[in-house]
Amino acid sequence: MTDEDRKRRKQRNLAIAGALGAFIVLVYLVTMLRIGATVAGGG
Amino acid sequence: MTALDPAVQNGLEPVGLSLAGPADYFDLLKPRVMSLVVFTALVGMVTAFASGAEASVGLAAISLLAISVGAGASGALNMWFDADIDAVMERTSKRPVPRGAVPPAEAAALGVVLSALSIALLALSSNYVAAGLLAFTIFFYAVIYSMWLKRATAQNIVIGGAAGALPPVVAWAAVTGDAPWQAWALFGIIFLWTPPHFWALALRRTIDYERVGVPMMPNVAGDRSTKLQIFAYSVALSVGAVAVQPFGLGGPVYLVASVALGAQFIRLAWAVLKSADGDGRTPMKLFGFSILYLFALFAALLAEGLFNLLSKAIWA
Numbered sequence: 207m208t209d210e211d212r213k214r215r216k217q218r219n220l221a222i223a224g225a226l227g228a229f230i231v232l233v234y235l236v237t238m239l240r241i242g243a244t245v246a247g248g249g
Numbered sequence: 250m251t252a253l254d255p256a257v258q259n260g261l262e263p264v265g266l267s268l269a270g271p272a273d274y275f276d277l278l279k280p281r282v283m284s285l286v287v288f289t290a291l292v293g294m295v296t297a298f299a300s301g302a303e304a305s306v307g308l309a310a311i312s313l314l315a316i317s318v319g320a321g322a323s324g325a326l327n328m329w330f331d332a333d334i335d336a337v338m339e340r341t342s343k344r345p346v347p348r349g350a351v352p353p354a355e356a357a358a359l360g361v362v363l364s365a366l367s368i369a370l371l372a373l374s375s376n377y378v379a380a381g382l383l384a385f386t387i388f389f390y391a392v393i394y395s396m397w398l399k400r401a402t403a404q405n406i407v408i409g410g411a412a413g414a415l416p417p418v419v420a421w422a423a424v425t426g427d428a429p430w431q432a433w434a435l436f437g438i439i440f441l442w443t444p445p446h447f448w449a450l451a452l453r454r455t456i457d458y459e460r461v462g463v464p465m466m467p468n469v470a471g472d473r474s475t476k477l478q479i480f481a482y483s484v485a486l487s488v489g490a491v492a493v494q495p496f497g498l499g500g501p502v503y504l505v506a507s508v509a510l511g512a513q514f515i516r517l518a519w520a521v522l523k524s525a526d527g528d529g530r531t532p533m534k535l536f537g538f539s540i541l542y543l544f545a546l547f548a549a550l551l552a553e554g555l556f557n558l559l560s561k562a563i564w565a
Contacts, residue, residue, distance in 0.1 A: 214270045221271035229366060232311055236374045239307045 273350040277328050277359060278321030285543075286320035286416045287313065292547040293417030293435055295554035296498075297424045300431065304375075304424040311374040312423040316416055319367035319383045323412070326360035326391035329353050331399075334461040340454065360391065375423035382422055386415040400462070403469035410443030411436075434493040435550075441486035442543055445479045445518060449536040452476075452521075453529045476522045479535070483518035487511030490546060499550050500557075506549035510542050 207215075294309055328335065328346050336347035345351040364387050372380035394409030402408075414436045421432035444466075451458065451465040452472060458465040467475045490507040493499075499507070517535040524531040 211268050214268050217270050218274075221274070229370070232314070232370060233373065236308065236311055236370070239305050239311075239374075243305055243308075 269345065269351045269355070273345040274359060276345045277325040277351060277356055278363075279324030279328070280321075282324055282413075283317050283320050286413075287317045288544070289435070289439060289547055290316045290416040290420035292551045292554070293420035293432060294424055295551055295558070296417075296431065296435070297421045299554035299557040300429075302424045308374045309424050312371055312379065313420065315367045315371035315374060316383060316419055316423070318363055319371070319387055320416065322360050322363035322367055323387045323390040324360075325356050325363065326387075327395045329356035329360060330391070330395045332356070334463060337461045338454075338457045340457065364391075371419075371423065376426045378426055378428070379419050379423035382415060382419045382428070386412050386419060389415075400464070403464045403466045405464065406447045407444050410440050410447075413443060414439035430496075431493075431498045434498050435547075437493075438486065438490050438546065439543070441482055441489060442539065444482045445486065445514075446536065446539040446543075448475050448479050449521065449532040449539065452532040453536075472526045476524070479532075480515075480518045480522045483514050483535075487514050500553045502553050503546070503549045506546055510545055513538065514542050 290313055294313060298304075298309075328344055331341075332344075332346040332353055335341035335344050341347065346353055346356050364384075368380050368384045368387070371383050390409070390412035394405065394412055398405040398409050417435040417439070418428050418432045421435075422428045448466050451467050452475060455465070455467050458468050466478065470478075487507075488511070490511055491504070494504045494507060514535075517531075517538050521531050521535050
C-alpha cells in the first residue's frame with residue numbers, strides 16, 4: 207500500500223465512524239423528541 | 250480499484266482492500282438526484298403542514314433526512330447493477346464503479362445498508378406508512394426499474410418514473426400518517442414530467458443507448474414517435490398541473506406559475522415536435538426548461554405553504 211492508499215483508508219474509516227455516530231445521535235434525538243411530545247401531550 | 254494488504258499475504262488468503270475515498274461513496278448516492286428528492290419531499294411536507302398537519306418540526310426534519318438517504322441508497326444500488334452499461338456510456342463512464350474507484354460489491358453493500366438504516370430511521374421518526382412507502386420506493390427503483398424495466402421495455406422511464414415521483418407522498422405520509430389526493434397530485438405532476446424530461450435527453454443520446462442495448466423510446470420507436478409522445482405528455486402535464494389548483498392544491502401564485510410555465514413547456518414541446526430529425530438543440534432546450542419547470546412549480550407551492558404557515562403563526 208502506498209501512503210496515498212493508507213490516507214484514503216483512514217479517511218474512509220473516519221467517514222464510516224462519522225456516519226455511525228450520526229445515526230446514533232439521530233436515534234437519540236428522535237427518542238428525545240418523541241418523549242418530549244408524549245410528555246407535552248399528557249400521555 | 251483494490252490492493253492486497255501485505256500484512257495478510259504470508260500464506261493466508263489475500264484480502265481485497267478498497268482504496269476508495271469518502272467522496273467516491275458520496276458520488277454513489279447520486280447527489281444531484283438526492284437534491285431533487287429532498288426538494289420535492291420538502292414541498293410535500295410543507296404543503297402537508299400548511300394543510301393542517303400537526304407534527305414535530307424536528308421529527309419532520311429527521312424524516313426528510315431519512316428520505317434523502319433512502320434516495321441515495323437506491324442510487325448506489327442502481328450504480329452497482331448498471332456498472333456494465335455505465336462503463337460504456339459517455340455520460341456515465343466516470344461514475345465511481347465503472348471508473349474503478351469503488352468495487353461493485355461495496356456499492357451494493359452501501360446501498361443495502363443505507364436502505365435499511367433510512368427505512369428504520371423513518372419508521373422511528375414518523376410512522377410505518379411512510380417507512381413502508383420509502384421501502385417500496387427503493388425496491389421499485391432498484392429492482393423493478395434498474396434490474397428489470399430499464400433493459401426490457403421502451404416504457405422503462407415511464408413506469409420507473411413512479412419511483413422518482415413518490416418522495417413527496419412519502420414526506421406527506423411522514424407528517425400525517427396518510428397520503429391524501431394532494432400528495433398523489435404531486436406524484437402525478439412528477440410522473441407526467443418524467444417522460445418528456447428524459448426523452449428530450451434521449452433524443453440526443455441514441456448512439457449511447459444503442460451501444461448498450463437499453464431500449465429507450467427514440468431507439469425503439471424512432472424520433473418521430475418519441476417527439477409525438479413528448480408533446481402528448483407535455484400537454485397532459487401542463488393541463489394537469491393547472492387543473493388540480495381549483496381543487497385545493499396551491500393558491501394564486503401556484504395557479505399563475507402553473508399556467509405560465511405550462512404554456513412555455515407546451516411551446517417548447519411543440520418546437521421539438523416540429524424540429525428536424527438530428528436537430529439536437531431543440532430537445533436540449535426542452536430538457537433544460539423541464540428542470541426549471543419542476544423547480545419553479547414546486548417552489549411556488551413551497552412559497553405559498555410557508556406563507557400560509559407564517560400567517561397562521563402570526564394570527565394564532
